Structures are given as C-alpha cells and as structure tokens.
Amino acid sequence: DIYAAKSEILLKSAETYDYQAQIYSNLGYYGLIQDVTNQKRILASYDMISNTLKKLDFDISYYLVGRWATDPVHTFHFIDIDVVHVEPQLYNIPITVRVQDYDTFEMSYELYGKVQKKTLPFGELVEDVHYRLIVSKSERFNLENFEQQKDRVWQFVVRPHGYLVSKYRGSLSIDNIDYTSILTLQVRDEVPERAKIFLDSLSRVYIDYTLESQFTVNQNTERHIEAQLTELQGIIDSLEYEMERFKASNNILDIDKESDEYFQSLVEFDSERRQLELRYESIESLEEFLFSEEGDAALPPSFYVFEEDQMLRNQVEELFNLKVDRTQKLIDFKPTHLEIYRIDSLISTVRVGILRYTLDTKQAVKKKIEDVGDQIRRLESVLKGIPKSQRDILGIDRKLKVNESLYIFLLEKKANTVIARAAIIPQTNIIEEARSLGVVGPNKDQTIYTAIGGGLAIALLIGFVRLIFFERIENVREMKKLSKIPVLGGVPNYTDLQEDPIVITAHPRSNVSEALRTIRTNLQYMLPGDDPKVILVTSLHPGEGKTFASSNIASVFAKANKKVLILDFDLHKPKIHKTFGLENVSGVSTFLIGKSDFEHSIVPTQVDNLDVITAGPVPP
Incomplete structure (x- = not known):
C-alpha cells in the first residue's frame, strides 16, 4: 500500500510587525516571497529536497519479512542498525538479519550472484570490505520475547542519497489554494510515519531558506557601517589627540562669541559636505557592486540606497528581482535557454539605467559638494582675521565635531540594523502540520x-x-468450405520424413497412414472402372510436399495390389529417386531427348507393385 501525508504553508504572513521592513523592505525580497510559482519551484528543487534529507535518517529502509509478503516499516523495534559506511556495491541490495541466539545474529545478502552469509555478535562493530556497521539489541529485546524474535526475519536496504532525492521529488506534489498564498504539500510513501516526518522537515528547511536572504542583507549592511565606523574612530582619536596637544603647547583657553558663531556655521557646512561625500562614496560602492561578478548572486547592502531616493530604490528592487528570478529559473533551464537570454537582456537594460541614474546623481552630489565648499571657503576667509593659534584650534574642533556627528549617525544606523536582525521573522508560516491521509494507492479495483x-x-x-x-x-x-472443387482428404504432419519417407511401410498403423488410405478410397470412388488411371500431383511453390504426397499415395495403391508407376516430372529439383534410394542416371529427361526408351527407363522399388521413372539428369 502507498500512504500520503499533507501539510499547508502560508507565504508572507503579516501577523507580526517587522522592524527590518524600515531598513530594506524596498530591495525586492518581500515582493519576491509572494511569487507563488517561484516558491513552488523552490520547494520542489533538488537542493531543497537534498538539504531536507540530510537532516533525516532515511538512508536506511526497513522491512519485516513475512510468510507471504515483505512489509516496509519506519524502524525496527527490537534491534538497532547503525551503518557506519557502505560501499556503493551494496546500495539498494536487501540485507537480511536473523537472530541465532541471545548474543549473535546471522546476516546475509546476495552480491554478484553469490549469497554472502555471516554469524556476528550483537553490539560490536562489524567490518568488511564492503561495509562497517553495528547491529545491537534495543531495550525491548529481552529474554521474555527472545523466542518470538528468533522466528522473525528483518531486512534493511541502504539507499544512496541521489536515489532518495529523486524518489521524494517524484512523489511530492505542491498545489496553490485558489485566491490565497497558501501552498498545500503532499507526499506519497510506503510508510505513513516517514511521509509525515519528511513534510515537517521540508517545511522547516524552507522557512530557514526564506530567512537567509534577510540575514544576508542585514549582515552586509552591518559590515559596511562597521567599516565606516572603524575609519571614523581612527580620525576622531587622531583629532582629539591633536587638539589636546595644540592647546597645551599654545596655552589656549577660549575664543570670543562672534568667532564661535562663525565657527558653528562652518561646522554645519562641513558636516553637510561630509555627509554628501559619504553619499558620493556609497553611490560609487553601488556602482562597484553592479560591476562585480558577485553582484549576480549576492544581495546589496541596504546602506548603499538612501531612503529619500525612491527612484533609485525602485530600480535596485527591479534589478534584484530579475537576478533572483534568473537564479531560480536556472534550476529548470540551461544558461543557453532563450528564457535565460531574455532575463539577461532585461538585467543588462536595468543595470545600464541604474548606472546612468547614478552617474547623474554623482554629478549632482559633486556640484552640491562644490557649492558647500564655496560656503566653507567664505567662512574660512572671515575666520582668517582671528589670531592664527585660535584659527588652528577652531579648525581642529570643526573637524572633530563633523566626524563626531557622522559617527553618531552611523551608530544609529548600526543600532537599527542590530535591532532589525533580532526582529527578523520568517516570511512563511506552517498553518497545518503534516498529517496522514491514509492509503491512497494503489487502487486495487x-x-x-x-x-x-x-x-x-x-x-x-x-x-x-x-x-x-x-x-x-x-x-x-x-x-471444403472455401474450395469449389472436391477435397479428397487431409494428411497430418509427419515428423519422421527424413528417416522414413514412405509412411505406409515405416508406420502402417499411424494416423498419417490411415489418412493416406482414406485418400486412396476417395480416389477409387472418383475414378471407377478397371482401365488405367493417371493422377497428377502438383503445387505452386517448391517444398510444399509433392514428393511426399505422390510417393506415399502411390505406395498405398501398390499395397492394395494395384500396379503403379511414378513419373518424376520435376526436372528442376528432382527428389523421387532420393525417396526410394535410386540412382538418377536415366529417366524422363533422357527419354525426351531420345537417349533411352520407355521400358528401359522404368526402375522397380522396394515396394511391391510400385515402379518409378525418375526425372533423369538435370538439364543444363
């Protein structure tokens, strides 16, 4: 019997708030999860099934051998099989285990047409050229049920990983409930428990897969921010040390209020320029990501894309969706397939559009940096009237405050990213655990x-x-039904034609002889009178029995004291002389050309009253 199990998965659940959405929700991942067709392909993909089976111990199939049938079971209850290693030669070969006594068992299998049989101890590592395994008694195996276990025959089969993947891919079916984002998973198996375990494991592996992309985006963002923070920390430490050293060497205490106001304005412009430069660097990093080979498979850090630039966000989202779509279609298509070429063309078009947009954005940012730089230079010219020592301390303080403000900004971003990672939730939920559907096949009726x-x-x-x-x-x-002429009779098949061609003399009481006598009787009724009769035996093709019929009918008449003469007119392949063991020196052919007369051409046979005129030498 074939059993089935069923479970249901909800794609993109909105039951809880997702902090991550505020950071990189527009990078395309959320739109992707709702693509039901892609998710069905992912669930049924080779890698997804393979990763699921690696988490399970399905590499051994267990069977209980009965008197009339061998039944598959999920596991053995009284003995445990621990396969350490098996050579490929033993894959898919049944290995039989029988209990000999309380401490030993017999293991046998057939390999290369020979039965291999050994008596081995329980609970010890057994090593052979083809396997290493341990067969041990479980807690249920005891002296009370020992006699019962001796009568049982256990059998197990080691399955290769590729076989299991192909089996479960073929038995797995995935359907989408109409007008919902719910997927119904169903798998067929010989063991109901195994089907349920597989579906539950597949659902959890798939949920882990949906989290991978979110964690990747989060980690890329944190790494990028961490690199910026490390660089800024070094700059801030250097500026603080420089300020302390400068104040100590020049005995500077404070500056006047007016100079401080100019200085604050200069700090604000300098901070703005630093943020513009950071944006310029981020756009360059995004361009490097677009040109890199890794860009076809990896996710970009969300820090590359600024929140206020909605157009750039949309373009990056479209590019990311196309790349993920290409990666998923490569599961079913080769890289040379027209569908892959079409997606590559779209990716190239979108990438060019992003690069053109980033080029224009870079030019605009660069122009803004230049404008801010002009404002900074104007304020710096005003501050030149301040004594040199004070101007120097203002310059150091300005740089320090600019980098401190940027450091605080990046710390906030990093904190948001860490919070988002802690709040990452699966985009899919199991709404119905795997349950058995009972026997679904085969339909015996x-x-x-x-x-x-x-x-x-x-x-x-x-x-x-x-x-x-x-x-x-x-x-x-x-x-008789088909013929318009009289039918004299039929002759059964005669198997001893080569040894005894004359049936009437070799087997006078056989069915063939009786059939020939019937034909003789019918001929006598058709040919009444005592005058000589002429009977012609012929056929359309050679080898149809002319020689057999003519020689045996003639012999039957001769046995009835009729004087019979056989003339062999088959001048192409004569055989009458072979039937009676005669020489074919003269006969019909020599008579026709005048080399012999009629009387001298007649040759007697071993059958009384039967003479023969052979065909004679075959004409050239």
Whole structure:
C-alpha cells in the first residue's frame, strides 16, 4: 500500500510587525516571497529536497519479512542498525538479519550472484570490505520475547542519497489554494510515519531558506557601517589627540562669541559636505557592486540606497528581482535557454539605467559638494582675521565635531540594523502540520479492471491481427468450405520424413497412414472402372510436399495390389529417386531427348507393385 501525508504553508504572513521592513523592505525580497510559482519551484528543487534529507535518517529502509509478503516499516523495534559506511556495491541490495541466539545474529545478502552469509555478535562493530556497521539489541529485546524474535526475519536496504532525492521529488506534489498564498504539500510513501516526518522537515528547511536572504542583507549592511565606523574612530582619536596637544603647547583657553558663531556655521557646512561625500562614496560602492561578478548572486547592502531616493530604490528592487528570478529559473533551464537570454537582456537594460541614474546623481552630489565648499571657503576667509593659534584650534574642533556627528549617525544606523536582525521573522508560516491521509494507492479495483480490460483488448488485437494477416486453413472442414472443387482428404504432419519417407511401410498403423488410405478410397470412388488411371500431383511453390504426397499415395495403391508407376516430372529439383534410394542416371529427361526408351527407363522399388521413372539428369 502507498500512504500520503499533507501539510499547508502560508507565504508572507503579516501577523507580526517587522522592524527590518524600515531598513530594506524596498530591495525586492518581500515582493519576491509572494511569487507563488517561484516558491513552488523552490520547494520542489533538488537542493531543497537534498538539504531536507540530510537532516533525516532515511538512508536506511526497513522491512519485516513475512510468510507471504515483505512489509516496509519506519524502524525496527527490537534491534538497532547503525551503518557506519557502505560501499556503493551494496546500495539498494536487501540485507537480511536473523537472530541465532541471545548474543549473535546471522546476516546475509546476495552480491554478484553469490549469497554472502555471516554469524556476528550483537553490539560490536562489524567490518568488511564492503561495509562497517553495528547491529545491537534495543531495550525491548529481552529474554521474555527472545523466542518470538528468533522466528522473525528483518531486512534493511541502504539507499544512496541521489536515489532518495529523486524518489521524494517524484512523489511530492505542491498545489496553490485558489485566491490565497497558501501552498498545500503532499507526499506519497510506503510508510505513513516517514511521509509525515519528511513534510515537517521540508517545511522547516524552507522557512530557514526564506530567512537567509534577510540575514544576508542585514549582515552586509552591518559590515559596511562597521567599516565606516572603524575609519571614523581612527580620525576622531587622531583629532582629539591633536587638539589636546595644540592647546597645551599654545596655552589656549577660549575664543570670543562672534568667532564661535562663525565657527558653528562652518561646522554645519562641513558636516553637510561630509555627509554628501559619504553619499558620493556609497553611490560609487553601488556602482562597484553592479560591476562585480558577485553582484549576480549576492544581495546589496541596504546602506548603499538612501531612503529619500525612491527612484533609485525602485530600480535596485527591479534589478534584484530579475537576478533572483534568473537564479531560480536556472534550476529548470540551461544558461543557453532563450528564457535565460531574455532575463539577461532585461538585467543588462536595468543595470545600464541604474548606472546612468547614478552617474547623474554623482554629478549632482559633486556640484552640491562644490557649492558647500564655496560656503566653507567664505567662512574660512572671515575666520582668517582671528589670531592664527585660535584659527588652528577652531579648525581642529570643526573637524572633530563633523566626524563626531557622522559617527553618531552611523551608530544609529548600526543600532537599527542590530535591532532589525533580532526582529527578523520568517516570511512563511506552517498553518497545518503534516498529517496522514491514509492509503491512497494503489487502487486495487481499478488495477483489476484495468488488467482485465487490457487482457481482453490484447486478445482482441491478436485475434484481429491473425484474422487479417495470418489467415490460414487449419483442417479439411475449412478447406471444403472455401474450395469449389472436391477435397479428397487431409494428411497430418509427419515428423519422421527424413528417416522414413514412405509412411505406409515405416508406420502402417499411424494416423498419417490411415489418412493416406482414406485418400486412396476417395480416389477409387472418383475414378471407377478397371482401365488405367493417371493422377497428377502438383503445387505452386517448391517444398510444399509433392514428393511426399505422390510417393506415399502411390505406395498405398501398390499395397492394395494395384500396379503403379511414378513419373518424376520435376526436372528442376528432382527428389523421387532420393525417396526410394535410386540412382538418377536415366529417366524422363533422357527419354525426351531420345537417349533411352520407355521400358528401359522404368526402375522397380522396394515396394511391391510400385515402379518409378525418375526425372533423369538435370538439364543444363
């Protein structure tokens, strides 16, 4: 019997708030998860099934051998099988285990046409050229049920990983409930427990897969921010040290209020320029990401894309969706497929559009940096009136405050990213755990009806083909129905033709002899009178029995005290002389050309009253 299990998965659940959405929700991932067709392909992909099976111990199939049938089971209850290693030669080969006594068992299997059989101890590592394994007794195995276990026959089969992946991919079906983002998963297996375990594991592996992209985006963002913070920390430490050293060496305490106001304005412009430069660097980093080979598979750090630039966000989202779509279609198509070429063309078009946009954005940012730089230079010219020592301390303080403000900004971004990672939630939920559907196959009634119908159809087809292409006359009765001339009789098949060609002398009481006598009687009724009669035996093709019929009919008449003469007119392949063991020196051919007369051409045979005129030498 074949059993089935079923579970349901909800794509893109909105039951909880997702902090991550505020940071990189527009990078395309959320739109992707709702693509039901892609998710169905991912669930049924080779890698997804393979990763699921790696988490399970399905590499051993267990069977209980009964008197009439061998039943698959999920596991053995009284013995444990621990396979350490098996050579490929033993894959898919049944290995039988029988309990010999309380401490030993017999293990046997057939390999290369020979039965390998060994008696081994329980609980010890058994090593052979083809395997290393341990067969041990479970807690249920005890002296009370020992006699019962001796009568049992256990069997297990080690399956290769590729076989299991192909098996479960073929038995897995995924359907989408109409007007929902719910996927129904169903798998068929010989063991109901195994089907349920597989579906539950597949659902959890898929949920982990949906989290991978979110963690990747988060980690890329944090790494980028961390690199910026490390650089700024070094700059701030250097500026603080420089300020302390400068104040100590020049005995500077404070500056006047007016100079401080100019200085504050200068700090604000300098901070703005630093943020513009950071944006310029981020756009350059995004361009490097677009040109890099890794860009086809990896996710970009969300820090590359500023929140206020919605157009750039949309373009990056479109590019990311196309790349993910290409990666998923490579599961079913080769890189040379037209569909892959089409997606590559779209990716190239979108990438060019992003690069053009970033080029224009870079120019605009660069122009803004230049404008801010002009403002900074104007304020710096005003501050030149301040004594040099004070101007120097203002310059150091300005740089320090600019970098401190940028450092605080990046710390906030990093904190948001860490919070988002802690709040990452699966985009899919299991809304129905795997449950058994019971026996779903085979449909025994349908199988029986199909077999009966198929047998009848084959029988009718064979009969029709025989009727059309192989019609033949099988008995005298059919011959009489089809023929317009009298039918004298039929002769059964004679198997000893080569050893004894004259049936009437070799087997006078056989069915063949009786059939020949019947033909003789019928001929006598058709040819009344005492005058000599001439009977011609002929056929359309050679090898159809002219020699056998003529020689045996003549012999039957001779046995009835009739004087009979056989003339062999087959001048192409004469055989009468071979039937009676005569020489073919003279005969019909020599008589026709005048080399012998009629009387001297007659040759007697071993059958009384039967003479023969052979065909004579075959003409050239």
